[in-house]
Amino acid sequence: MKKVTFAILGVGNRGKNYAYRLSTKEGAEVVAIADNRPVRTEATNAFLHLPPERVFSSGEEMLKQPKMADIMIIASQDKQHLAHSIAAMEKGYDLVLEKPIADNMEDCRKIVETAHKYNRRIIVCHVLRYTIFYQHIKKMLDDGVIGKVESIEATEQVGYHHFCHSFVRGNWHNSKTSSPMILAKSCHDLDLFLWLTGRTCKKITSFGSLDFFNKEHCPEGAPARCSDGCPVEDCPANAVKYYLSRIPQWPATVLHPEPTEENIMECLRTTDYGRCIYQMDNDVVDHEVVNMLMDDGCTISFTMTGFTSRQSRWIHIFGTKGDIVGEMKEMKFTLRLFGQPEQEFDLSPLYTDTTGHGGGDGRMLDDVIKLYQGVDFDTSSITVIDRSTESHYLAFAAEYSRTHGGETVDVEEFCK
């Protein structure tokens, strides 16, 4: 069977994760990597063992070379996706593109137009679609087990520590330098709703704000950096306590690919990851609600919140014959058909890997490999760009609503 070849642009947290997973798969080979931080290319090449001429000091350098792989994975930061994607497609690559496609509608459109112009395939990393949990629920809905879906309630529990790490201190803390929260974190959920229902969204509204992680809530005497001896003993977000306790796992690995105590402490003294969560320049919301009206009358209510101890997703789907309720982290859901006993579906025995978005990262790569090997399988769930953009346009519409007092947005009009 053909080995599918990959070049990876950006081997930070996501790119390195893909590189590692691909290096363990029979049908795949990573043939080139690029990152402008040598510490990142070195950490990735420690297990890939590529020759020096296949390790590039930037995506731009890699893209000066003739095409050298079937697929380029674009795993640079949100605002870089436009330039990197277009240059890669011009060079002849199909893409596996990290979500979000881009941080604004115009750039998303430019990427789609370029894909059409050069007839390139782009698979967007909506990795949750590939999880065993959501795939089982999707099959049940497609089989009509609960009848017509009339409403969905869902909550994205971002998790307090994940929220502080990524959305107060980390890459996505400020929408001016990255993306609004509903896009950065929840375009996954919007994509899931479109895919699960198989419908499109007609109207959307949203409310939400940054209420807690700001200077107003800063305890007296808290220094700018946790490493400067913070007197607040019970702060759950103390960076020194938290990141040292995470060695050698994520997110300590985000701070440094070799997360020794020394390297982590150095990062806490010199980067935003060591700063007080109440004294950052963050502007993304810490809680938000989105309401959607689908084109068949189905209504969806979605909450994203940073105020959870768990990091998980909960969903309750209400159909005309019954309802389904479950939480992704539990790897199980309950089916309640009206007038019949409840049935619990424990999916945990089916999981061989729960890491990387509940196994979604690895399963997405498996599907990509099968697609390029020409294996005959059901490709209807593959996250191709034309469908994926819809979730992004919904995120932009929701953000418009949120920043305009919760105004109801007609999605079709908005997209014009």
Ligand SMILES: NC(=O)c1ccc[n+]([C@@H]2O[C@H](COP(=O)([O-])OP(=O)(O)OC[C@H]3O[C@@H](n4cnc5c(N)ncnc54)[C@H](O)[C@@H]3O)[C@@H](O)[C@H]2O)c1
């Ligand atoms: N699918 C998901 O669920 C998911 C989860 C987290 C992040 N993401 C997305 O994945 C992307 C990467 O996120 P991350 O967490 O890996 O961030 P990261 O900052 O860890 O990685 C980005 C890497 O790109 C490198 N880079 C910057 N400019 C470059 C250039 N010109 N050429 C080559 N490399 C360059 C950086 O040095 C960095 O190592 C983002 O768009 C993010 O929003 C997706």
